[in-house]
Amino acid sequence: LKVKVNGVTITRPYSIASTPKDALQGRYELTIKKEEHGFLTNYIWENWDVGTRVESSGPEGFFYYEPLRDTKNIVGIAGGSGITPFRSIANSIIDGSIDAMLTVLYGSSDEEDIIFYDEFQALEKENPDRIKFVHVLSCDVVSLEGCEKGFITSELIEKYCDVKNSSFFICGPQVMYNFIEKELARFDLPNKRIRREAFGEVKDVLALPGYPQDLAEQTFKITVHVGNLSKEIPANASESVLIALERANFAPPAKCRSGECGFCRSRLVSGTLFISPISDWRRSADKKFNYFHPCSSYPTSDLEIVIPRTL
Numbered sequence: 001l002k003v004k005v006n007g008v009t010i011t012r013p014y015s016i017a018s019t020p021k022d023a024l025q026g027r028y029e030l031t032i033k034k035e036e037h038g039f040l041t042n043y044i045w046e047n048w049d050v051g052t053r054v055e056s057s058g059p060e061g062f063f064y065y066e067p068l069r070d071t072k073n074i075v076g077i078a079g080g081s082g083i084t085p086f087r088s089i090a091n092s093i094i095d096g097s098i099d100a101m102l103t104v105l106y107g108s109s110d111e112e113d114i115i116f117y118d119e120f121q122a123l124e125k126e127n128p129d130r131i132k133f134v135h136v137l138s139c140d141v142v143s144l145e146g147c148e149k150g151f152i153t154s155e156l157i158e159k160y161c162d163v164k165n166s167s168f169f170i171c172g173p174q175v176m177y178n179f180i181e182k183e184l185a186r187f188d189l190p191n192k193r194i195r196r197e198a199f200g201e202v203k204d205v206l207a208l209p210g211y212p213q214d215l216a217e218q219t220f221k222i223t224v225h226v227g228n229l230s231k232e233i234p235a236n237a238s239e240s241v242l243i244a245l246e247r248a249n250f251a252p253p254a255k256c257r258s259g260e261c262g263f264c265r266s267r268l269v270s271g272t273l274f275i276s277p278i279s280d281w282r283r284s285a286d287k288k289f290n291y292f293h294p295c296s297s298y299p300t301s302d303l304e305i306v307i308p309r310t311l
Protein backbone atom coordinates (compact mmCIF):
# COMPACT_ATOMS: atom_id res chain seq x y z
CA LEU A 1 0.00 0.00 0.00
CA LYS A 2 1.09 3.55 -0.68
CA VAL A 3 -0.36 5.95 1.89
CA LYS A 4 0.28 9.64 2.49
CA VAL A 5 0.65 10.39 6.21
CA ASN A 6 1.27 14.03 7.21
CA GLY A 7 2.50 14.84 3.73
CA VAL A 8 4.97 11.92 3.60
CA THR A 9 4.33 8.95 1.33
CA ILE A 10 4.74 5.65 3.19
CA THR A 11 4.72 2.21 1.59
CA ARG A 12 4.07 -1.05 3.40
CA PRO A 13 3.69 -4.60 2.10
CA TYR A 14 0.63 -6.63 3.17
CA SER A 15 -0.18 -10.22 2.29
CA ILE A 16 -3.34 -10.73 0.28
CA ALA A 17 -6.03 -12.73 2.10
CA SER A 18 -8.29 -13.28 -0.91
CA THR A 19 -7.67 -15.53 -3.92
CA PRO A 20 -6.36 -14.87 -7.44
CA LYS A 21 -9.90 -15.72 -8.66
CA ASP A 22 -11.24 -12.91 -6.45
CA ALA A 23 -8.71 -10.57 -8.05
CA LEU A 24 -10.09 -11.46 -11.48
CA GLN A 25 -13.47 -10.24 -10.18
CA GLY A 26 -11.78 -6.96 -9.16
CA ARG A 27 -11.55 -7.70 -5.44
CA TYR A 28 -8.56 -7.84 -3.09
CA GLU A 29 -8.83 -8.44 0.65
CA LEU A 30 -6.15 -7.36 3.10
CA THR A 31 -6.17 -8.11 6.81
CA ILE A 32 -4.60 -5.26 8.76
CA LYS A 33 -4.17 -5.95 12.44
CA LYS A 34 -4.12 -3.02 14.83
CA GLU A 35 -0.79 -3.04 16.64
CA GLU A 36 0.16 -1.11 19.74
CA HIS A 37 3.24 0.45 18.14
CA GLY A 38 2.23 0.06 14.50
CA PHE A 39 2.63 3.32 12.62
CA LEU A 40 0.73 2.80 9.40
CA THR A 41 -1.64 0.14 10.78
CA ASN A 42 -2.91 2.56 13.44
CA TYR A 43 -3.23 5.34 10.88
CA ILE A 44 -5.32 3.06 8.68
CA TRP A 45 -7.57 1.99 11.56
CA GLU A 46 -8.15 5.59 12.60
CA ASN A 47 -8.57 7.17 9.18
CA TRP A 48 -9.96 4.67 6.72
CA ASP A 49 -13.65 4.15 6.29
CA VAL A 50 -15.94 2.50 3.79
CA GLY A 51 -15.38 4.40 0.55
CA THR A 52 -11.81 5.54 1.32
CA ARG A 53 -9.81 5.36 -1.91
CA VAL A 54 -6.42 3.69 -1.49
CA GLU A 55 -3.40 3.34 -3.72
CA SER A 56 -1.43 0.14 -4.13
CA SER A 57 0.97 -1.59 -6.46
CA GLY A 58 -0.02 -4.86 -8.09
CA PRO A 59 0.76 -8.11 -6.27
CA GLU A 60 4.50 -8.74 -5.84
CA GLY A 61 6.68 -11.46 -4.37
CA PHE A 62 7.33 -15.18 -4.55
CA PHE A 63 5.09 -16.54 -1.81
CA TYR A 64 2.63 -18.58 -3.85
CA TYR A 65 2.05 -22.21 -4.74
CA GLU A 66 3.86 -23.31 -7.90
CA PRO A 67 2.98 -26.89 -8.95
CA LEU A 68 6.24 -27.34 -10.89
CA ARG A 69 8.27 -26.50 -7.80
CA ASP A 70 6.10 -27.43 -4.81
CA THR A 71 4.78 -30.78 -3.59
CA LYS A 72 1.08 -31.58 -3.36
CA ASN A 73 1.31 -31.46 0.42
CA ILE A 74 1.51 -27.85 1.49
CA VAL A 75 2.40 -27.12 5.10
CA GLY A 76 1.69 -23.58 6.19
CA ILE A 77 3.42 -22.27 9.28
CA ALA A 78 1.78 -19.04 10.36
CA GLY A 79 2.05 -16.61 13.24
CA GLY A 80 -0.38 -13.77 14.05
CA SER A 81 -1.61 -11.93 10.97
CA GLY A 82 0.77 -14.10 8.90
CA ILE A 83 -2.23 -16.39 8.51
CA THR A 84 -3.66 -14.32 5.65
CA PRO A 85 -1.88 -15.97 2.67
CA PHE A 86 -3.04 -19.39 3.92
CA ARG A 87 -6.64 -18.22 3.79
CA SER A 88 -5.95 -17.39 0.15
CA ILE A 89 -4.31 -20.78 -0.52
CA ALA A 90 -7.11 -22.69 1.29
CA ASN A 91 -9.79 -20.96 -0.75
CA SER A 92 -7.79 -21.50 -3.96
CA ILE A 93 -7.73 -25.24 -3.20
CA ILE A 94 -11.48 -25.19 -2.68
CA ASP A 95 -12.21 -23.19 -5.84
CA GLY A 96 -10.09 -25.66 -7.85
CA SER A 97 -7.23 -23.30 -8.77
CA ILE A 98 -4.73 -25.32 -6.72
CA ASP A 99 -4.62 -29.11 -6.74
CA ALA A 100 -3.02 -29.80 -3.35
CA MET A 101 -3.66 -30.50 0.32
CA LEU A 102 -3.04 -27.88 2.97
CA THR A 103 -2.12 -28.31 6.62
CA VAL A 104 -1.64 -25.08 8.55
CA LEU A 105 0.04 -24.86 11.93
CA TYR A 106 -1.16 -21.51 13.18
CA GLY A 107 0.58 -20.00 16.22
CA SER A 108 -1.24 -17.39 18.30
CA SER A 109 -0.52 -15.98 21.72
CA ASP A 110 -4.06 -16.68 22.97
CA GLU A 111 -7.56 -17.46 21.74
CA GLU A 112 -8.41 -13.77 21.27
CA ASP A 113 -5.49 -13.47 18.89
CA ILE A 114 -6.77 -16.04 16.37
CA ILE A 115 -8.01 -14.54 13.11
CA PHE A 116 -10.64 -16.27 10.88
CA TYR A 117 -11.29 -19.02 13.48
CA ASP A 118 -14.92 -19.72 12.49
CA GLU A 119 -14.16 -19.49 8.79
CA PHE A 120 -11.32 -22.01 9.08
CA GLN A 121 -13.46 -24.38 11.15
CA ALA A 122 -16.10 -24.32 8.42
CA LEU A 123 -13.55 -24.82 5.61
CA GLU A 124 -12.04 -27.79 7.39
CA LYS A 125 -15.41 -29.36 8.13
CA GLU A 126 -16.50 -29.12 4.51
CA ASN A 127 -13.14 -30.30 3.09
CA PRO A 128 -11.64 -32.72 5.65
CA ASP A 129 -9.44 -34.47 3.06
CA ARG A 130 -7.85 -31.29 1.74
CA ILE A 131 -7.71 -28.68 4.50
CA LYS A 132 -6.52 -28.87 8.10
CA PHE A 133 -5.87 -26.04 10.56
CA VAL A 134 -4.05 -26.73 13.82
CA HIS A 135 -4.17 -23.88 16.32
CA VAL A 136 -1.09 -23.65 18.53
CA LEU A 137 -1.49 -21.33 21.52
CA SER A 138 1.41 -20.13 23.64
CA CYS A 139 -0.72 -18.90 26.60
CA ASP A 140 -0.95 -20.84 29.88
CA VAL A 141 -4.65 -21.63 29.81
CA VAL A 142 -6.17 -23.13 26.67
CA SER A 143 -9.87 -23.92 26.64
CA LEU A 144 -10.48 -24.15 22.89
CA GLU A 145 -11.05 -27.75 21.86
CA GLY A 146 -8.46 -29.44 19.64
CA CYS A 147 -5.75 -26.80 20.13
CA GLU A 148 -2.11 -27.52 20.80
CA LYS A 149 -0.40 -25.68 23.63
CA GLY A 150 3.11 -24.25 23.31
CA PHE A 151 5.06 -23.45 20.15
CA ILE A 152 5.42 -24.88 16.65
CA THR A 153 8.27 -27.28 17.32
CA SER A 154 9.76 -29.96 15.07
CA GLU A 155 7.88 -32.59 17.13
CA LEU A 156 4.58 -30.84 16.47
CA ILE A 157 5.38 -30.51 12.77
CA GLU A 158 6.11 -34.25 12.58
CA LYS A 159 2.90 -35.04 14.43
CA TYR A 160 0.72 -33.39 11.78
CA CYS A 161 2.76 -33.46 8.56
CA ASP A 162 4.43 -35.86 6.16
CA VAL A 163 7.66 -33.87 6.47
CA LYS A 164 9.70 -35.49 3.68
CA ASN A 165 6.88 -35.09 1.15
CA SER A 166 5.81 -31.54 1.94
CA SER A 167 6.60 -28.01 0.85
CA PHE A 168 6.74 -25.58 3.77
CA PHE A 169 5.47 -22.01 3.55
CA ILE A 170 6.28 -19.69 6.47
CA CYS A 171 4.59 -16.37 7.17
CA GLY A 172 4.66 -14.48 10.45
CA PRO A 173 6.62 -12.07 12.61
CA GLN A 174 10.42 -12.00 12.60
CA VAL A 175 10.73 -13.79 15.96
CA MET A 176 8.75 -16.70 14.59
CA TYR A 177 11.11 -17.06 11.61
CA ASN A 178 14.12 -17.16 13.95
CA PHE A 179 12.47 -19.99 15.91
CA ILE A 180 10.99 -21.99 13.02
CA GLU A 181 14.17 -21.92 10.93
CA LYS A 182 15.96 -23.81 13.72
CA GLU A 183 13.12 -26.32 14.07
CA LEU A 184 12.99 -26.98 10.31
CA ALA A 185 16.79 -27.28 10.11
CA ARG A 186 16.45 -30.60 12.01
CA PHE A 187 14.74 -32.13 8.97
CA ASP A 188 17.58 -31.22 6.61
CA LEU A 189 15.16 -30.32 3.82
CA PRO A 190 16.32 -29.00 0.44
CA ASN A 191 16.10 -25.20 0.22
CA LYS A 192 13.40 -25.27 -2.44
CA ARG A 193 11.06 -27.03 0.01
CA ILE A 194 10.93 -23.98 2.28
CA ARG A 195 9.29 -20.75 1.12
CA ARG A 196 9.30 -17.62 3.24
CA GLU A 197 7.05 -14.60 2.94
CA ALA A 198 8.90 -11.29 3.12
CA PHE A 199 8.18 -10.04 6.65
CA GLY A 200 8.69 -6.31 6.20
CA GLU A 201 11.35 -4.35 7.98
CA VAL A 202 13.46 -6.01 10.67
CA LYS A 203 11.84 -5.15 14.02
CA ASP A 204 14.93 -5.36 16.22
CA VAL A 205 18.19 -4.92 14.35
CA LEU A 206 20.18 -5.04 17.60
CA ALA A 207 19.19 -8.70 17.97
CA LEU A 208 20.73 -9.67 14.63
CA PRO A 209 24.05 -11.52 14.64
CA GLY A 210 26.97 -9.24 13.73
CA TYR A 211 25.22 -5.94 14.47
CA PRO A 212 27.81 -3.50 15.94
CA GLN A 213 26.13 -2.88 19.31
CA ASP A 214 28.56 -0.10 20.29
CA LEU A 215 27.20 2.06 17.45
CA ALA A 216 23.51 1.56 18.22
CA GLU A 217 23.00 4.96 19.89
CA GLN A 218 24.90 6.96 17.27
CA THR A 219 23.52 9.35 14.69
CA PHE A 220 25.31 9.66 11.36
CA LYS A 221 25.05 12.04 8.44
CA ILE A 222 23.91 10.86 5.01
CA THR A 223 24.57 12.91 1.90
CA VAL A 224 21.76 11.91 -0.44
CA HIS A 225 21.83 12.44 -4.19
CA VAL A 226 18.66 12.02 -6.22
CA GLY A 227 18.59 13.34 -9.78
CA ASN A 228 20.16 16.83 -9.61
CA LEU A 229 19.29 17.31 -5.94
CA SER A 230 21.72 16.72 -3.06
CA LYS A 231 20.86 17.01 0.62
CA GLU A 232 22.35 16.07 3.99
CA ILE A 233 20.10 14.21 6.41
CA PRO A 234 20.59 12.62 9.88
CA ALA A 235 20.31 8.85 10.32
CA ASN A 236 20.14 6.74 13.47
CA ALA A 237 22.39 3.68 13.43
CA SER A 238 19.56 1.46 14.68
CA GLU A 239 17.12 2.50 11.94
CA SER A 240 17.26 1.51 8.32
CA VAL A 241 18.51 3.99 5.73
CA LEU A 242 15.01 3.85 4.21
CA ILE A 243 13.46 5.14 7.45
CA ALA A 244 16.01 7.97 7.58
CA LEU A 245 15.12 8.89 4.00
CA GLU A 246 11.39 8.84 4.72
CA ARG A 247 11.83 10.97 7.85
CA ALA A 248 13.58 13.54 5.65
CA ASN A 249 10.68 13.50 3.17
CA PHE A 250 12.46 11.46 0.55
CA ALA A 251 10.24 8.67 -0.68
CA PRO A 252 12.35 6.33 -2.78
CA PRO A 253 10.38 3.52 -4.40
CA ALA A 254 9.90 0.70 -1.89
CA LYS A 255 7.57 -2.27 -1.76
CA CYS A 256 8.65 -5.28 0.28
CA ARG A 257 10.78 -3.42 2.88
CA SER A 258 12.57 -6.75 3.36
CA GLY A 259 15.46 -6.48 0.91
CA GLU A 260 13.68 -8.77 -1.54
CA CYS A 261 12.02 -6.79 -4.35
CA GLY A 262 14.95 -4.49 -5.20
CA PHE A 263 12.70 -1.45 -5.73
CA CYS A 264 14.67 0.72 -3.29
CA ARG A 265 18.05 -0.35 -4.76
CA SER A 266 20.56 2.49 -4.24
CA ARG A 267 24.29 3.05 -4.70
CA LEU A 268 26.75 3.55 -1.87
CA VAL A 269 29.33 6.16 -2.88
CA SER A 270 31.17 6.18 0.43
CA GLY A 271 30.79 4.99 4.03
CA THR A 272 29.91 1.66 5.63
CA LEU A 273 26.66 -0.18 6.29
CA PHE A 274 25.41 -3.08 8.37
CA ILE A 275 23.26 -5.19 6.08
CA SER A 276 20.69 -7.43 7.74
CA PRO A 277 21.89 -11.01 7.11
CA ILE A 278 18.30 -12.28 7.03
CA SER A 279 17.25 -9.75 4.37
CA ASP A 280 20.25 -9.61 2.05
CA TRP A 281 18.78 -10.71 -1.29
CA ARG A 282 21.13 -8.62 -3.45
CA ARG A 283 22.56 -10.08 -6.64
CA SER A 284 26.29 -10.75 -6.49
CA ALA A 285 26.97 -8.07 -9.14
CA ASP A 286 25.16 -5.53 -6.95
CA LYS A 287 27.29 -6.48 -3.97
CA LYS A 288 30.42 -6.13 -6.05
CA PHE A 289 29.49 -2.67 -7.39
CA ASN A 290 28.30 -1.24 -4.04
CA TYR A 291 24.56 -1.35 -4.58
CA PHE A 292 22.44 -1.87 -1.50
CA HIS A 293 18.82 -1.93 -0.39
CA PRO A 294 18.09 0.95 2.05
CA CYS A 295 15.19 -1.01 3.60
CA SER A 296 17.57 -3.67 4.96
CA SER A 297 20.72 -1.58 5.54
CA TYR A 298 21.83 0.44 8.58
CA PRO A 299 24.47 3.18 8.67
CA THR A 300 27.67 2.42 10.59
CA SER A 301 29.43 5.64 9.48
CA ASP A 302 28.59 8.85 7.63
CA LEU A 303 27.37 7.93 4.14
CA GLU A 304 27.09 9.32 0.67
CA ILE A 305 24.44 7.57 -1.41
CA VAL A 306 22.58 7.85 -4.70
CA ILE A 307 18.91 6.85 -4.49
CA PRO A 308 16.35 6.24 -7.25
CA ARG A 309 13.66 8.83 -7.96
CA THR A 310 10.14 8.29 -6.63
CA LEU A 311 8.07 6.31 -9.13
Ligand code: FES
Binds near residue numbers: 263
Ligand atom coordinates in the same frame (compact mmCIF):
# COMPACT_ATOMS: atom_id res chain seq x y z
S1 FES B 1 11.72 -2.19 -0.63
FE1 FES B 1 12.06 -4.14 -1.52
S2 FES B 1 14.23 -4.28 -1.50
FE2 FES B 1 13.83 -2.45 -0.44
